[in-house]
Amino acid sequence: MKLSGERSNKFNRRKFIKTLLMASSAAAIDWTGFGALAGSIPDKNKFPIVVIGAGLGGLVSAAYLSGYGFDVTLLEQHSIPGGYATSFDREDFTFDVSLHATVAEHGMPQMILNDLGIWDKLKVAYTPELRRIVTPKFDVTLPAKDPEGVKKELSQVFPYEKQGIYNFYTQMEQVISELWSGKRFKNSMMGKLEKLSLEQWMSLHVNDPDVKYCLAIFSGYYGLSPSKINALFYAIATGEYLVHGGQYYKARSQDLSDTLADCIEKNNGSIHYNTEAAHILFDQNNRIEAVMDSTGKKHPAKAVIANCSVPVLMNKMVPKKLVPPEFKQQIQKRNTSLSSVVVWLGLNKRIDHIKDYEIDLVQNTNTEEDQFFSKKDLADANIGITLYDNLFEGYSVPGKTTLSIMCLSDFAPWKKFEKEYFNDQKNTYNKEKERIAQRFIQRVEHALIPNLSKHIEVMEIGTPLTNIFYTQNPEGAIYGFDRDMPQLKAKTPIKGLYLASAWSHGGGYTPVMMAGRETAKLVLKDLNG
Structure with a gap:
């Protein structure tokens, strides 16, 4: 693969390849x-x-x-x-353990699965939007497979940051063009971003913390705050998602x-x-x-x-x-990565008034402090809601809805329950996880789905301790x-x-x-x- 751009920037190829591999681009792989x-x-x-x-x-x-x-x-x-990458059954519902969206078609997974001769045995569904972000101050939906539409939607909410928003996403698109199309530019954007953190890159273009939160919305996928994520890594990993759209393996x-x-x-x-x-x-x-x-x-x-x-x-x-x-x-x-808390819900009715698939319900848009979860009380964390039935018809049995509510979590608030959990003495632990789940449900009820709690037929709650039990990953790490x-x-x-x-x-x-x-x-x- 030829790197685009001028060599005068003394671009460190070895470091670039490491970053590229971390971002999981097929362009970095020797297929021969x-x-x-x-x-x-x-x-x-x-x-x-x-x-x-x-x-x-x-x-x-x-x-x-x-x-x-x-x-x-x-x-x-x-x-x-x-x-x-598994699922589990509870009564009429089949819940996916982890998958919300990924890049499969047009990306590395399709190439690998083609190589193995099994891609044609699988089907994927495309997410209807890139993301919807709901905060006390704004509600914006970013369209799927439409970089110009993403720029437009964010600029309508934040007109005073329009130029910075356009510049940020245009640079992300340039990285994808250099990487996949071999386009040459006077100055390699990959070379520029490889030297920056995501926070530094965003700060070159925008100042508003709310805008930064939106630009960095996928940093949770990588388990690091913007100050710790390499800008090139983020541009490649998120850029492919921006251009190709999110996908989901059917049926789970x-x-x-x-x-x-x-x-x-x-x-x-x-x-x-x-x-x-x-x-x-x-x-x-x-x-x-x-x-x-x-x-x-x-x-x-x-x-x-x-x-x-x-x-x-x-x-x-x-x-x-x-x-x-x-x-x-x-x-x-x-250090081990973050873990997660997930509340899986099976509802006895269809949720027809919301057409979005992935929705972030955000209380704090500070990208450095408590971005992923509240360290004071996990119940107040920013949460993600996934309405699986908006992916494809027939996800749930007729007349019902499958959804999840999740947040990232470190292990600290759960460590005190570890001994009793593995000694099968879970009363205190169960009370805490149910308290958090009920608070999540109340927040979704207030902001998105009125009377949600009245329609819950099945509820399952997973915590970092659940992750340890099934995977033996220290601290329930998910990354x-x-x-x-x-x-x-x-x-x-x-x-x-x-x-x-x-x-x-x-x-x-x-x-x-x-x-x-x-x-x-x-x-x-x-x-x-």
Whole structure:
């Protein structure tokens, strides 16, 4: 790929590529040589591979390697594949665990799934708008797949910031043009933004905190405040969403995970559900020889791909003497990402008066203080409401509505409940999560859906402790490690052990699918060596 623009700005290509990979753009990926690498290994059965975890990264790695004839065993502690890309049933409703919107078609996921031969087995729905933002002072809906419309809508609400709004989004579009169309400009916008934080970039164009909040509305997707997000990363990740629109895997994200799992099994790969990996076993020469599950069964392996939490992997599964001190320090100096609180609601009526899909109900537009959640009381956090039935007809059974209310959360307010939660003494914990859920419902009732509480047929509440229970992610992290440090390398310093998860490549559907592909290719390269 050729970089656009003048070289006089001494653009640091290496740093740029790292930023590009973090933003999960297909333009940063080498799509050549996969088949040739696999074809040069004649006795594939001599190289059994174990994948720990059936999240999207593990599923993609296993699908690639099994597709090229390797003996692949996938161990998954849960009863279904997908990690956070799963769904669950409650009475008449099927709730999606995490997916609101992503970029699939025209992006990296479509390329990977095409590569695996399964894209045509999936369908996506496009979100009807980019976002609706409701605050005490304004209510604005940003249109989907319409950058000019986004500029226009925001400028009508904030006419005194019109020029800055247009300049900001025009620069974002320029980045996408440089990246995908190879357009050349006198000065590379990618080179300019790579040196800035999102906060610095916004401040070049606008001053009003309300406008900044709108421009940075997707920073929650990356779990960092604008002062900590690289501007180029944000421009690429959000720019593709701005141009192509948000998408949703039909009928639920579980369909994506199930399709990948089916692909593995059709390739003669083996998936063991309800099977927790306990230890990675090494021979006397410190080479991997097997993975032992929690029942004591050994699964032979010459290589292991970890799609699980890196702290759990290194603290519980790998002998401490084999973890180099430098690598241990790399892990220890990283912070876990934010977690989430989600209230899933099944209603006994259709909500017909609202046509929007994703709505942000905002109390505080300060992008630096309490942007993601209130540190005084989580019940007062900015919340996101998703009305799934506005995606496509038939999402819920006739006459009913599926919606969720969520906010990001750190682990601090939940830590005091951890011991009792895992000792199955949850009375105090249940009261707190229900208090927060009821406050969320009251706020939505007041601002958007009158009498909401009267129509609730099913309610389920998830917290960071719920996330720990199902994923074993420390502090219930939903993005792995924070993105404020460089990614860990997929190839660990422990021979034969590789990473393919949010903990190594960043959170989100696209980054972990990229992780799965990159790591599978690294394994092939090393097996060739």
